[in-house]
Amino acid sequence: MRKFRHEVKDPIHAFVQFDDDERKIINSRPFQRLRFIHQLSLSFLVYPGATHRRFEHSLGVMELAGRVFDVITNPRKISDEVRSLLSPFVDLNDPNHLEQWRKTLRIAALCHDLGHLPFSHAGEDKLLPVGWDHERMTRKIIEEGEIADILKSNKIPAIKPELVAKLAIGPKKANDLEFNDWETLLSEIIVGDAFGVDRMDYLLRDSHHSGLVHGKFDHYRLVDTLRICTPPAESETGDKSKEPSLGVEQGGLLTSEALLLSRYFMYSQVYFHPVTKIYDLHLADFMVDNMKGQKFSVDAFEFVKTTDNEVMANIFVAAGDKLIPGHKHAKRIIERDHLRVLYERYPRDIRINKDAVQIVYKAAVEKYSEQLVRYFLMPAKGAPADFLVYQNDDRVDRALNMSQVIAHIPTPEKEVVYVDSSIRNDATEWLEKERNRLIGK
């Protein structure tokens, strides 16, 4: 008997299920390419287990997006106010209408990472033409590439590529488009700061594969307690903004705290790990030199022809041949001769001198040379975790007012000065002697 539902085993979600239409997307070349794009770039050089790919992450994001959609559109969770506010955009009483939106959302979730370069984020700003990033590339592949062909050729009826792209990349990266309240909510499900399933899946999956257990949180509980909320009135008259957003029921507040702590730990230990970061820089330098300054094509069909495999093969060859452009960077990667941390932001130093890291960097360049010293800033991003909480007495408050934990989770930001391994010991001694003079006491 022919199956209309399909499923694959997944270490995070047990099973990921999909239908015939979704399978058409999964079987496309742009999506199959994600099997060969590492989720965490070269982090496997630090965390050997972190060899997972964007393919399974994208399946996980689709699975979670569907679950969140089902929870927040459950009639028992929709207040009359929310139903009325969203009525210009969606008929929350019509199961067929909802099913169409659900499918659009799941396909958008599936496609949200299609535009990643080989090795994901490493070198994105150097290897794409000015004004391009992976989100814009994702949009192009959905709107103009094979995915558009699949959607438009009625293989998947009534799902518009433009809408899929819009939901997949969200308002931050599609700022030329207007998002109504419903579309904002749906894109929040995928790329939202607080409860975006992209983040939920990558935290859980990266934690699982890297072996860092504190990246885990109870996502089952979290998803089950999500809800569309409107903010409370902030005036005596009861006048209030009626903009709906994704919030959580009081019972999910602890799990939300766990999600945000997980994010903090994963940023501190994996995404902003100084050694994984420097490998990313060596990799980007290699690709720039090896491609002789050329950029990746932004043609939707051309772009999907390159994966990590071709780049890694080039690195191996270049590492052994001085004449190949990018040799010295390839050698650093293959022989693990990466730049070493000389100094990184230290809270006590920053309190004394907010420019401490840059001062150390400039002094080190003066002492050694620009070729042997490197500065890198991994900036803080994102909104504070000030989501709405639907309380047991039907009041809605803000998480930051209710949770001491959320109010005190630090925002990760990292600033590092690296030096070549050949001067590491000397530079360490030098900094020890000069530290007070440079930074102050």
Add this chain to the structure above:
Amino acid sequence: MAANRVSAVVLKLIKELKNKGSLCGETHVQKTMYFLQEIEGVNSGFDFMIYKHGPYSFDLRDTLASLRANGIIVLVPQRYPFGPSVALTETGEALLREYSVQLEADVPKIEHIARVLGEKEVVDLERLGTALYVSKTNGIGSDFESLANEITRLKPHISRERAMDALKQVNEVNPVP
């Protein structure tokens, strides 16, 4: 962090809003910064789009995140039903003093915007910000009727009457002389 003049403008705005009695949550900072840019021409380089409660800048959001990460601002919880308030820390105050000369020309403009909008609530700022955004993107000379239609199209929960009122208020906000 890369402390710069733009961060100092944001800090000064937060400080002035608080001086004028604003609750000064992130939404207050977002909307008043938009006015500061559009009405007073203080160029912060933030890109605004219509998103959460009207004009919203993801760049400004990230700047605020970086200021928080560096202990320059903090979020202070408030009593129900108010959202958390943004406040400068001692480090933030020191940074502001350090940039006092570079900010000299902008201070009257920041004070003016804080004076005009400091006492407004989120719900007012949402309407006013959206009205200004619609006026700017559709041309200042466009008639109020069509601009009000555009506001209610973008934010259906804003009534037409309130949209008209917001347009009139925005029309009366002039740059500092």
